[in-house]
Amino acid sequence: MRGIRMENGRILYFGNLAGYVTGNKAVVDPLFSGDGLNRFLEKQKGIREVEWRDGVYDRLMNGQDDLSDGPVLKNIRIWQLKPSVDVHMKFIGYDRMRERFGEPSPEDYQLVFDGEAETNNLEEIYDKFNTGLHPPGYTGHSLSMSDVIELYDGEGSEFHYVDERGFKTIAFGGPEPVQSPVMQL
Incomplete structure (x- = not known):
């Protein structure tokens, strides 16, 4: 051809x-x-x-030259608190969330993005989703404290709470979170 x-x-x-x-x-x-x-x-x-x-x-x-030994990129999901939750749960650090409301619970969150991010690096994902230039299919506000980033592939998922400084790996277990309609990329 x-x-x-x-x-x-x-x-x-x-x-x-x-x-x-x-x-x-x-x-x-x-x-x-x-x-x-x-x-x-x-x-x-x-x-x-x-x-x-x-x-x-x-x-x-993205100009990555050595692809053979690099990590396989995972897909990501961004979870944000539902509009109906207590307003005091929003935009707070992990420790404060745990003290006042317990562990972050999937029942309190909705899916606002499911797709690729060209990286597994949480800081780079944060930078990408914190700007006003969100990728197609992103239906949430700019990434902030109390949001959850899920990295997943065929092996499973890992969840990261956006904390005051950095990220806190969390279990985010329990029943499957309710998904809002989002465009798959």
Whole structure:
């Protein structure tokens, strides 16, 4: 196919960085999965295996060079307190939340984003969602104290309470939180 080529170990799909080759394996973002790319990869003599991995395109576009040993990007969910909860629960640090209201409870939260963030770094996620330039599908206010960031993949989830200074890893267990309608990316 004319629009698909390999250049310097990168797989270009109509000018987009779709993946890379490491050893005899191609690692490609499933965003580009299709018959044309599959046929192209099958014809490459040095490629014996193809791994479809979420987030490869984003990492390549962000200039990350060494992708083979880097951590796999997780998806994220942002949880914010429902409008109906006690107003004094909002925008407070973790210790104060625990003293006054107990552990953060999923029943008090609603989902305001479910998608990718191009990073697993909580500080970078905070910076991205704290500005007024929220990504498509984000339905909440700027990320603030009392919000919960969930990093998840096929292995499970980890939850981080946005605290006064940094983040506090929490259990956030119990029944499944009620989800508000959000656009999946």
